[in-house]
Amino acid sequence: MIEARNVHKAFGSVKAVDGVSFVARDGEITGLLGPNGAGKTTTLRMLYTLMAPDRGQVLVDAIDAAIDPLGVRRRLGVLPDARGLYKRLTARENIDYFGRLQGLPDDLLKSRGDALIAALEMGDIADRRTEGFSQGQRVKTAIARALVHDPRNVILDEPTNGLDVMATRAMRRFVQRLKAEGRCVLFSSHIMQEVGTLCDRIVVIAHGRVVADESPDALRALTGEANLEDAFVKIIGSDEGLAA
Amino acid sequence: MNATGPTTPRRHAFLTVFFKEVRENLRDRRTMMSALLTGPLLGPLLFVMLLSVSLNRELDKSDRPLPVPVIGAAQAPNLIDALKAGGVVPGPAVADPERTVRRQDADVVLRIAPDYGNAWRRGEPVQVELFFDSSRRDTSAAVERVTRLVECYSRQQGALRLVARGLSPAIAWPLQVARRDQATPQSRAVLMFAMLPYFLVITLFMGGMYLAIDLTAGERERQSLEPLFANPVPRWQILCGKLAAICAFSLASLLIALLTFGVVGRLVPAERIGMELDLGPHFAANVLLLMLPLVPLLATLQSMVAAFAKSYREAQTYISLLMLVPIIPSLLLSFMPIKAQAWMYAVPLLGQNLGIMQLLRGDGVTGQQLGLCVAGSTATVILAVLATVQLYRSEKLAISS
Numbered sequence: 001m002i003e004a005r006n007v008h009k010a011f012g013s014v015k016a017v018d019g020v021s022f023v024a025r026d027g028e029i030t031g032l033l034g035p036n037g038a039g040k041t042t043t044l045r046m047l048y049t050l051m052a053p054d055r056g057q058v059l060v061d062a063i064d065a066a067i068d069p070l071g072v073r074r075r076l077g078v079l080p081d082a083r084g085l086y087k088r089l090t091a092r093e094n095i096d097y098f099g100r101l102q103g104l105p106d107d108l109l110k111s112r113g114d115a116l117i118a119a120l121e122m123g124d125i126a127d128r129r130t131e132g133f134s135q136g137q138r139v140k141t142a143i144a145r146a147l148v149h150d151p152r153n154v155i156l157d158e159p160t161n162g163l164d165v166m167a168t169r170a171m172r173r174f175v176q177r178l179k180a181e182g183r184c185v186l187f188s189s190h191i192m193q194e195v196g197t198l199c200d201r202i203v204v205i206a207h208g209r210v211v212a213d214e215s216p217d218a219l220r221a222l223t224g225e226a227n228l229e230d231a232f233v234k235i236i237g238s239d240e241g242l243a244a
Numbered sequence: 245m246n247a248t249g250p251t252t253p254r255r256h257a258f259l260t261v262f263f264k265e266v267r268e269n270l271r272d273r274r275t276m277m278s279a280l281l282t283g284p285l286l287g288p289l290l291f292v293m294l295l296s297v298s299l300n301r302e303l304d305k306s307d308r309p310l311p312v313p314v315i316g317a318a319q320a321p322n323l324i325d326a327l328k329a330g331g332v333v334p335g336p337a338v339a340d341p342e343r344t345v346r347r348q349d350a351d352v353v354l355r356i357a358p359d360y361g362n363a364w365r366r367g368e369p370v371q372v373e374l375f376f377d378s379s380r381r382d383t384s385a386a387v388e389r390v391t392r393l394v395e396c397y398s399r400q401q402g403a404l405r406l407v408a409r410g411l412s413p414a415i416a417w418p419l420q421v422a423r424r425d426q427a428t429p430q431s432r433a434v435l436m437f438a439m440l441p442y443f444l445v446i447t448l449f450m451g452g453m454y455l456a457i458d459l460t461a462g463e464r465e466r467q468s469l470e471p472l473f474a475n476p477v478p479r480w481q482i483l484c485g486k487l488a489a490i491c492a493f494s495l496a497s498l499l500i501a502l503l504t505f506g507v508v509g510r511l512v513p514a515e516r517i518g519m520e521l522d523l524g525p526h527f528a529a530n531v532l533l534l535m536l537p538l539v540p541l542l543a544t545l546q547s548m549v550a551a552f553a554k555s556y557r558e559a560q561t562y563i564s565l566l567m568l569v570p571i572i573p574s575l576l577l578s579f580m581p582i583k584a585q586a587w588m589y590a591v592p593l594l595g596q597n598l599g600i601m602q603l604l605r606g607d608g609v610t611g612q613q614l615g616l617c618v619a620g621s622t623a624t625v626i627l628a629v630l631a632t633v634q635l636y637r638s639e640k641l642a643i644s645s
Contacts, residue, residue: 048474051639073476082643084468088271089264100260101475142471 001026001184002047002076002153007056009042016042018208019056024186024201026152029179031199032188035236039208040188041081044157047186048078060153074102077151079159083142087131091122094130095145102149109148116144120174136167143174154178156187160194172198196228206236257477261485265459266492275454279493283450284500287443292508299512310386313338316356320364323356323372323397330393341375351383352376352390367405437521441600442574444501444535445593449542449567451497452490456546459486461559469642480633483547487629490543498535502528527603533614534599537621541592544628551635573597589613590620 002024009017017039024030034040045051047058049069058065060072085094092113099109117126120140125133130141139159147154159175160168175198178185189195195202196216204212204219212219212235216228223231269275313335317324324334334354338344341353355373357363363370372394376387403413463469473479509523549566553559573594584602589595595617599609609617635641 045643050470050473050642070476070478073474076474078471078474080470080474082467082470084463084466084471086264086268086468087466088268093264093267097260097264098471098475100264101257101472101477103257103476146471146474 001059001061002030002155002186003057003059004043004047005057005059007043007046007053007058009039009046009051009054015208017046017053020205020208020210021056022203022210022213024153024184026184027179027182028200029175029185029187029198031195031202032186032205033192033195033202033232034188034190034205036190038205040190040205041157042208043205044080044155044186044188048076048080048155049073050080074149075151075153077147077149077154079139079143079146079154079156081157083138085130085133085138085141088129090127090129091133091137091141091144092117092126094141095148098145099148104149112148112150113144116147119177120144121170135162136164139163139167139171151183153184154186156185158188158190160189160191168194192229192232204232204235211235257475257481258485258488261477261482262488262492265455265486265489269455269458269489269493272454272458275458275493278454279451279497280500284447284497285504287447288501288504288508291440291443292505292512295512309333310389311335311350312352312354312386312390313341313344313350314354314356315341316358316360319356319358319360320372323394326397326400327354327390327393330389330396332390332393341373345375345377348380351380351386354390354394437604438577438601439574440604441597442571444498444531444600445538445542445570445596446567447501448494448498448535448538449546449570452494452539452543452546453563453567455490455493456543457550457553457556457559457563459490460547460550461553462556464641465555473642479636483633483636484629487540487543487547487632490547491539494543495539498532498539502531521604522606530603530609530614531600534596534609534617537618537625538592538596541621541625541628544625544632548628548632548635551632551641569593577601586612586616589616592621592624595620 004020004022006019006021007017008015008019020039020043022030032040032043042051046053047060047065049058049065049072052066058072061075063071063075065072085091086097089097095113095116096109099112104112117123120143122137122140122144125137125141130138133141139162143156143159156175160171163171172194175185175187179200187198199216201215202212202219203210212222214222219231219235220226220228223234225231225234309331311333312327314324315337317334317337327334335350338350338353341355344350344353353375355375357371357373360370360372374387374390374394376383378384378387402416406413406416463472472482505523506525506528509521512521545566546563549562550559553562570593573591574597576594577597584598588598595613599613599617602609602613
């Protein structure tokens with residue numbers, strides 16, 4: 001379970017995140033939805049302890065990120081916005097490196113790596129150097145290395161960004177599978193349809209604030225719009241109206 | 245699911261980072277070339293080649309028969325014999341000595357006055373002319389040689405004339421200068437080797453340079469630093485693993501360079517001009533000891549500088565500037581002959597420079613000097629590492645865009 005309690009983060013005079021609170025539960029897919037620059041990535045960065053919030057609290061499985069950041073990171077699998085791979089290492093070596101940093105013993109490392117390579121259908125590229133990988137192959141490798149330690153909580157920052165149709169569908173199937181395994185999945189996106197079909201719960205962020213936190217159906221009902229996209233625009237729009 | 249964290253004893257994260265960085269960079273041709281080939285080999289080879297060429301030229305000049313066109317040789321057969329004894333090969337007369345020298349057909353031309361024979365027999369002073377061009381520096385040794393031979397002959401004959409008149413030759417020379425050169429064969433070599441410490445530092449620098457850039461600015465540019473920091477490992481451990489990898493490469497560079505200096509040092513014909521050059525195992529071991537603290541120091545400084553840069557290119561620019569720093573003590577010592585004070589040994593780079601020069605002079609370094617040198621540099625390393633760890637804590641460091 002991932003919990004944000006009234007977190008704030010400012011860069012200079014810009015309030016990137018301005019009091020965000022939400023809960024992402026186990027066995028559920030929580031979508032963080034918002035336009036570009038709404039503060040999604042900054043919020044996620046605070047969740048995986050890359051940044052410390054100016055104010056507020058981050059809890060992962062009830063562990064406070066400010067007190068035990070290493071404990072939090074151990075319980076998280078993270079696909080950050082930056083997906084840089086080590087291009088002179090093979091896909092498997094990339095995965096192994098992160099597994100070792102997570103403290104996995106060698107035998108577990110091997111079996112976890114094999115399982116992920118099978119689940120992500122990347123057997124054909126596993127032993128190739130990652131230099132020259134396609135965007136889809138890169139994302140698969142980045143996800144495999146993020147999940148090698150079998151974390152209960154998974155944070156994915158725009159996992160389908162830059163993927164083609166086939167790769168996107170495969171990615172969605174994989175996210176469903178993570179949910180079925182009982183994990184807490186939190187992912188950000190600015191693609192409405194994706195959030196609508198995948199998520200059990202949608203947290204809409206605009207201007208660094210949570211403007212809605214509902215199930216897709218509740219969101220539609222709340223706004224009186226049958227179409228989620230219209231509902232989304234309405235929420236964001238009304239927020240802008242409020243702010244003005 | 246692994247909710248409780250690792251249960252089995254695991255390999256230290258520091259080692260994981262270290263081995264990964266070493267493995268990855270062993271696969272990079274540019275890093276390998278720089279660390280194991282161009283850096284450590286090119287330096288010594290170039291150095292020794294230049295040295296050999298200049299030494300050989302010096303040797304040639306002092307030993308080689310020196311052809312000198314002589315005008316009016318028939319007037320002074322005894323002078324010509326004396327010159328011949330000194331290695332001068334008298335050549336046929338030339339019509340225009342000024343032009344001959346200007347056109348560089350000869351380094352020096354000797355003209356004996358036509359009335360030399362008569363004047364000599366009368367015991368009168370007689371003129372002997374030397375034509376040369378002092379702006380051609382490479383001829384100065386030849387001019388010097390002929391001048392000295394002529395003057396020596398003149399003094400000899402003068403002494404004989406005094407003796408013939410029953411006077412002591414000492415009357416003509418009330419003062420006698422006795423030159424007592426305190427240079428040893430080794431210390432004479434030092435002048436030529438003033439840049440050797442710099443070569444060694446640069447080797448060390450080059451060995452770790454690409455790695456240092458790759459491991460900080462490069463990783464940031466590739467956007468792999470953010471996922472790396474999402475792992476449950478304190479950043480200082482990651483930094484230390486990276487520093488250790490840089491050190492491993494630069495240390496390998498230094499070892500190869502020392503080995504190369506040891507081997508090619510034998511090829512330099514230093515002893516033929518009265519110099520002694522010992523670049524053997526004893527020298528190498530002492531240099532290694534002196535320079536050991538510089539290995540982590542340069543690695544840390546490089547990483548620190550590279551951490552400020554946003555891109556690989558930017559880091560390269562900064563690091564090239566940093567490369568100028570180690571040249572300062574070398575320049576200082578070669579242009580301003582400073583008498584070494586004890587505290588100077590504690591200054592990183594300067595201390596190593598002084599120590600290596602002392603080793604080259606054959607004086608050896610005392611335990612105190614060695615201790616100061618190692619202690620001073622080690623203290624600086626600790627400060628630099630602490631500063632870099634602080635820098636690594638910055639939130640901005642991991643973020644690429």
